[in-house]
Amino acid sequence: MRKSITCLFCFLTFFSFAQQQELKLAADVWPPFTNEEGEKSILSDLVQEALMRIDVASTLEIVSFTEVLEELHSGKFDGSPGLWTSKERRKKYYYSKPYLYNQLVLVGRKGSDVSAVSFKDLGGKKIGVINNYAYGDFDKNEEIEIVPGISNQKNLENLLSDKIDYMLVDALLIQYMLKYQLNDVSQHLAIGQKPLLVKSLHLALSKKLEGAEEILERFDQEIIEMIADGSFNELLELNWVKADVDGDGNMELVLGSNMAGTSAPQNIYGLMMDNSYKDQKNGPTRYYIDGKLYEDWDNVPKSYKLDLVEDKTPSEEDAYIRLDF
Numbered sequence: 001m002r003k004s005i006t007c008l009f010c011f012l013t014f015f016s017f018a019q020q021q022e023l024k025l026a027a028d029v030w031p032p033f034t035n036e037e038g039e040k041s042i043l044s045d046l047v048q049e050a051l052m053r054i055d056v057a058s059t060l061e062i063v064s065f066t067e068v069l070e071e072l073h074s075g076k077f078d079g080s081p082g083l084w085t086s087k088e089r090r091k092k093y094y095y096s097k098p099y100l101y102n103q104l105v106l107v108g109r110k111g112s113d114v115s116a117v118s119f120k121d122l123g124g125k126k127i128g129v130i131n132n133y134a135y136g137d138f139d140k141n142e143e144i145e146i147v148p149g150i151s152n153q154k155n156l157e158n159l160l161s162d163k164i165d166y167m168l169v170d171a172l173l174i175q176y177m178l179k180y181q182l183n184d185v186s187q188h189l190a191i192g193q194k195p196l197l198v199k200s201l202h203l204a205l206s207k208k209l210e211g212a213e214e215i216l217e218r219f220d221q222e223i224i225e226m227i228a229d230g231s232f233n234e235l236l237e238l239n240w241v242k243a244d245v246d247g248d249g250n251m252e253l254v255l256g257s258n259m260a261g262t263s264a265p266q267n268i269y270g271l272m273m274d275n276s277y278k279d280q281k282n283g284p285t286r287y288y289i290d291g292k293l294y295e296d297w298d299n300v301p302k303s304y305k306l307d308l309v310e311d312k313t314p315s316e317e318d319a320y321i322r323l324d325f
Contacts, residue, residue, distance in 0.1 A: 022057040022058060022059055023051065023056060023057065023058040023059070023078045023079060023205075023209075023215075024058075024059055024061070024076070024077045024078045024079075025044070025047070025048075025058055025059065025060045025061070025077065025078065025079050025080060025081050026060070026061050026062075026063055026067070026068045026071060026072065026076075026077040026079075026080055027043075027044060027060060027061075027062060027063075027068060027080055027081055027082065028062065028063065028064055028065040028067075028068055029062060029151070030065075030082075031152075031173070032172070032173060033082055033170075033172075033201075034060075034062070034081065034082060035062070036062050037062075042235060042236050042237070043081050043082035043100070043201065044060050044081045044082070045235050046081075046099070046100075046226075046232070046235045046236060047081035047082070047099075047203050047219075048060065048081070049226070049231070049235060050219055050222045050223055050226060051215075051219065053222050053225075053226075054215075054218040054219065054222050056215055056218075056219075060081065061077070065130070065131065065132050065133070066131070066132060068080055069132065072092070072093070072204075072206055073092065075206070075208055077206075078205055078206055078209045078212075079093070079203060079204050079205035079206060079209070079212075080203075080204050081203055082100075082201045082202070082203075083095070083201070083202055083203075083204040084102075084133065084134045084199045084200070084201070084202075085134070085200065085202060086134040089134070089204070092206065092207060093204040093205060093206060093207060094204070094205050094206075094207055094212045094213055094216055095202040095203070095204050095216070096202045096203040096204075096216045096219050096220055096223075097202070097220045097223075098200035098201060098202060099201060099202070099203070099220075099223045100200075100201045100236070101198050101199065101200050101201065102170045102172075102197075102198065102199045102200075102201060103170060103171040103172075103195035103197075103198050104135075104168040104169065104170055104171075104195055104196055104197040104198070104199070105168070105169060105170075105171050105174060105191060105192040105193070105194070105195050105196065106122075106166050106167075106168065106191075106192035106196055107159070107166060107167050107168070107169045107174070107189055107190070107191050107192070108159070108165060108166045108167075108189070108190045109159060109160065109162075109188070109189065109190065110187065110188055110189060110190055111190060112165070112166070112190045113190075114166070114190045114191060114192035114193075115192070116192065116196065117194055117196070118139050118196060119138040119139035119141045119144060119196060119197075120139050120141050122141065122144050122166070123141060123143035123144060124143055124144070125144050125145070125165040125166060126144075126145045126147050126163070126164040126165045126166070127144055127145070127146055127147065127164065127165065127166045127167065127168065128147050128148075128149050128155035128158055128159060128164040128166065128167035128168070129146055129147070129148055129149070129155070129167070129168055130148065130149060130150070130151065130152070130155070131148045131149065131150055132148075134199075135168075135197060135199075136197065147163070147164050149167075152167070152169060152173070155167040160188065168196065168197065169191075171195060172236075174191055203216065203219055224243070224245070227241055227243045227245060227254055228245050228254070228288070228291075230254075230255075230256045230257070232254075232256070233254070233255075233256020233257070234256055238256065239255065239256055239257055239259070239260075239261075239265070240253050240254065240255060240256070240265045241253075241254050241256070242254070245288045245293075246288075246293065250286070252286045252287065252288045252293065253265060253286070253287050253288065254287075254288045254289075255287065255288065255289045255290075255304070258290075258304060258306070259304065259306040259307065260287075260289065260300060260304040260305055260306070261305065261306070261307060262305055262306070262307050263297075264297040285297075287299075287300050289304055
């Protein structure tokens with residue numbers, strides 16, 4: 001009886017919050033993940049959609065990353081839609097379960113060796129990163145020089161002007177660049193094929209916020225629902241994601257369209273929902289398509305084994321060197 005009353009109280013607390021208050025979220029300009037209104041902003045779109053589905057209103061303000069952290073601490077903002085974790089941050093914020101992973105790959109000038117599989121392979125190199133991001137200890141390699149920049153764009157300028165040797169860039173951002181700026185990327189950049197660093201992304205809410213833990217629990221459940229119904233894939237423009245859709249502790253590959261491709265998916269970013277990238281032999285073999293599970297690729301119906309249609313028509317902008325982040 002006491003447990004039932006406690007559960008009812010938690011629900012009423014959450015319901016009251018949802019009806020009376022808006023979550024004030026903050027993020028910096030971090031394309032394509034978070035950005036100004038009207039620009040591609042896949043993380044904030046995803047998070048706000050999930051919150052809307054659980055009847056929690058939210059607003060998003062774009063400020064500098066330093067302001068994000070400072071104003072979360074001051075109480076001006078309630079949370080941030082895509083934050084990495086750290087020991088220090090966990091003292092201040094509650095976190096959702098990971099809903100996506102940043103896969104940071106090495107990017108250098110054309111002709112550079114980008115085959116490194118860890119920071120231990122980069123002794124003596126200057127590596128561009130973003131100010132205040134919780135990258136970790138870079139494999140404790142004290143021989144590399146970390147050069148903070150205010151943005152990916154600034155790091156790119158430093159790279160092309162020989163001020164740094166490499167920069168760390170998220171694999172999804174690279175995919176967008178290859179999609180929209182293929183000629184420029186191919187001409188000027190060398191891109192690593194394996195992530196040097198993988199960081200989980202979370203909705204973070206201040207511990208000062210009433211009902212924060214209950215909101216995050218419902219948010220986590222809604223993300224599972226969005227993965228199962230295909231809206232997760234659609235918002236992130238990913239054909240495949242990797243998730244445990246049936247709750248058995250094992251990952252499945254979830255298709256977000258009716259076109260699975262003519263061969264088993266190999267898109268590393270789309271498959272990244274845990275740390276199995278460290279073991280290439282450890283991967284899911286079951287496929288979740290239109291609400292049904294298939295035990296292996298051979299069992300997937302031929303009606304789904306259609307190639308994705310790619311628009312290969314060059315745009316007018318392909319003639320110019322843009323390389324914009």
